[in-house]
Amino acid sequence: MNAPTTAPAALPHWELTGIYPSLQSEAFAQAVLDLKQRLTELDAYLIEHGLADAAQPIGSDPIRVKAAIDGYLDRMNALLRLFNTMTAYVSGYVSTDSYDAVAKRWQSELEMLGVRVRQQRLRFQAWLGRSAEALPAVLELDGPARAHAFYLRETVEQSRYLMSDAEESLAAELSPGSDGAWEKLQGTLCSQLTVNFEHNGQIEKLPITALQAVGQHDPDPEVRRRAYTAELAAWASVREPLAAALNGIKGTVNVLNRRRGRRDALHAPIDQARIDRATLEAMLGAMRESFPMFRRYFQAKAHRLGHADALPWWDIFAPVGAPGGAPAGEQVRHYTWPETADFIVTQFGTFSSRLANLAQRAFANHWIDAEPRDGKVGGAFCMCIPALKESRVLCNFDGSLDEVSTVAHELGHAFHNECLASKTPLQIITPMTLAETASIFCQTLSTDATLAAATGTGEKLAILETYLIDAAQVIVDISSRFLFEKEVFERRAQSELSADDFCEIMVRCQKETYGASLDERYLHPYMWAWKPHYYSGRLSFYNFPYAFGLLFGTGLYAIYQERGKSFVPEYEELLASTGEANAADLALRFDIDIRRPEFWQGSLNLIGQRIDQYLAL
Ligand SMILES: [Zn+2]
Incomplete structure (x- = not known):
């Protein structure tokens, strides 16, 4: 069993310069120009082929419809590959340094360009819905359309639940001021809610999330109880605006659902x-x-x-x-970063060499940002970098078993991305239900291995507890x-x-x-x-x-x-x-x-x- 190390090796930061040399680089500036050009070109394409105009008659000739679809798919996939790469690149900076004003400005600009992408996709969906009759014949023919058959069929199917173009357009324009505004209000209220809480002998002003963390994890039950009481009182103080927000959102969603025929x-x-x-x-x-x-x-x-x-x-x-909570004389295991890498690569290797290689590359090539630091977001996530066919993983590593299992989970997402690497952006849109398949699988693999290796009762208890808290939630x-x-x-x-x-x-x-x-x-x-x-x-x-x-x-x-x-x-x-x-x-x-x-x-x-x-x- 390992004692906590006194001088831990530095935890890694992720490597982003392989994507673009820097946010100030010529290459990134060129990518921004390229993205804007592709957006403009796709707008023109939609107009030229009658995809943007509901009044324009649609031909039923499968060859012509297929050509229009193929052209759209090629353009949209290329656009998304670039857009998703740039978005991941910029969020690589923002998520590890919220003080980075340049990165935040780019993030906001990309969000605005993202609205245009969404509008183009919506226009295509409405057009495809009107061309639905021609689709079966189109899918008989080889080409990009056929390779995207599932995406196209689903797009047609879901187009039944669109309001008229004018209504959808109005709803989209009103959204930032209706449901969007309520959502923001809730986010702002929660992020600015603070509580004066006596902790370690002094009164501290804690953000509500920090108070919740104390209430969940403090080893002293009396502190947890006081934190719970203080938390409920804090929510009670902002319950009226939050109730208004929840009424606003659910009311809006109900109206839109009804009008869309849901x-x-x-x-x-x-x-x-x-x-x-x-x-x-x-x-x-x-x-x-x-x-x-x-x-x-x-x-x-x-x-x-x-x-x-x-x-x-x-x-x-x-x-x-x-x-x-461990029984006297037993120490709960603490993992260093090299031990974590070693453990995960070895355990993944029991499943397949491809999975182990993926983890090996992630550790060796700095795909993982592990060090918790000021300005970095909490939690963990994995993002795909389409242009490199690689992933990047963010976590806040503290040497606990829980964090080892989190790294295994996120590398499961990275493996999923690798399995999808040969597909186009429109072929890999995965619903939330299936997006966790690989991550849960890898996490289970890791939990099983730690349980098998655990010797003391306290350690086993800690592993099972970590697992069951999550599962019960x-x-x-x-x-x-x-x-x-x-x-x-x-x-x-x-x-x-x-x-x-x-x-x-x-x-x-x-x-x-x-x-x-x-x-x-x-x-x-x-x-x-x-x-x-x-x-x-x-x-x-x-x-x-x-x-x-x-x-x-x-x-x-x-x-x-x-x-x-x-x-x-x-x-x-x-x-x-x-x-x-x-x-x-x-x-x-x-x-x-x-x-x-x-x-x-x-x-x-x-x-x-x-x-x-x-x-x-
Ligand atoms: Zn996940």
């Missing part, structure tokens, strides 16, 4: 996730049936922390088995958020809701999902106030895709354990196709029927095995 608020998110209602119901049903198993975990955790039977909210994330808490959002949409169609209404629904949904395993005196009535997902006008129900990602990735991992090496090529082929089929068709390749509960129950049973291990310790 059946209900779930209709668009289900389509965006590339699943159907039968799938969603099968998954949610299996999740519901698994609640008793998660409640056993929460109750066991309550006992470990000295509560009678139920956890208060402030102990859901509490450290057990981690420093402070994704299954139980996500279920409560789904129920909350569904009821809010339904009731908002009749009238506005008050802040009290939102709190009442939230608490009821928490009782329905966590059951008696949480102390009902100490729930979290203001979860709706701070989760930004509720405040997006463009994406509703940004909750169930998390559960899909976890359970789908876990289910595939189980198949890998059964089948061994023969699974690898099919899995890589699946990752290469996540932008070219719906989820049910992709799953069928592994004889998985996601419309039936059995598959979801199987994945949940695997999580159940971890709970059993946890209970046995």
Whole structure:
């Protein structure tokens, strides 16, 4: 077992100069000119071929329609390859140094150019919708159109839910001042909310996110309890503007859904996730049936922390088995960066040499920005650099097991990007439901390996706890958020809701999902106030895709354990196709029927095995 190192090797920053030499370089200036030129040229193309004008008659001659589509696809793919590369490059600077004013100005300029890209795509969608009759004949012929058959069919299908050109254009122009403004208000209120909190013997003024971190992770239960109380009081002080924002967003989305002919608020998110209602119901049903198993975990955790039977909210994330909670004489393992690299490359190698090579290159060629520092964003993400066919990974490495597992997760995304590298930007658009497949898979691989290598009870407990805190959030808490959002949409169609209404629904949904395993005196009535997902006008129900990602990735991992090496090529082929089929068709390749509960129950049973291990310790 390793003791924390006294003089840790420097943590790496990522390498961006392979993309462009610098933001001030001639090459970057040239790329900006090139991007603007391509935008102008595509605008001209849309007009010239009658794609921009709803009144212009559409030929039914497949040869002519095919030529118009092919020309569009070639141009848009080239444009997106450049645009996505530049966006990733600039955000590589902004995300690691929020004081970089030059990078921020470029980011804003690229966002404005991104609006033009969206408008062009919308115009093409409306045109393709009007040309739908010619599409089957077009797809018979070889060429770019046929290579993008899934994208084109989906574009046509979704064009049924567009309002008229004039209405869509008005909605787009009003959006920054309606749902966009409400979303911004919530973001601003939350980022500027501070609380005076007594910590380590002095009163500190903490941003609400820092207070939440204290409330979740502080080793002292009394500090966690006080932080929870202070957090709820802080939300209560801003609940009226937040309730107005939530009413504004959900009201706007309801109107747009109705005017676009959507059946209900779930209709668009289900389509965006590339699943159907039968799938969603099968998954949610299996999740519901698994609640008793998660409640056993929460109750066991309550006992470990000295509560009678139920956890208060402030102990859901509490450290057990981690420093402070480990049995005397045992030290929880701390990883240096070279140890992390070594561990991940070795574990990935047990799966395939291609996966190990990818991780090896990421560590050796500085794809990863690991050092936490002033001005750098929190959390972790992976981004694709299309022009280099490489990825870059950001994390805030602290040597904990949790961070090792985060690096494995993000490198899973990088591997997914590599499997997609030979495809065009329009062929790789992957829904959130499938985007987490490779990352969850790699994370599971890493958790399994750390568990197998763990020797002490405290270490095993820490690994299982880390895993189960996440899994319980994704299954139980996500279920409560789904129920909350569904009821809010339904009731908002009749009238506005008050802040009290939102709190009442939230608490009821928490009782329905966590059951008696949480102390009902100490729930979290203001979860709706701070989760930004509720405040997006463009994406509703940004909750169930998390559960899909976890359970789908876990289910595939189980198949890998059964089948061994023969699974690898099919899995890589699946990752290469996540932008070219719906989820049910992709799953069928592994004889998985996601419309039936059995598959979801199987994945949940695997999580159940971890709970059993946890209970046995
Ligand atoms: Zn992820």
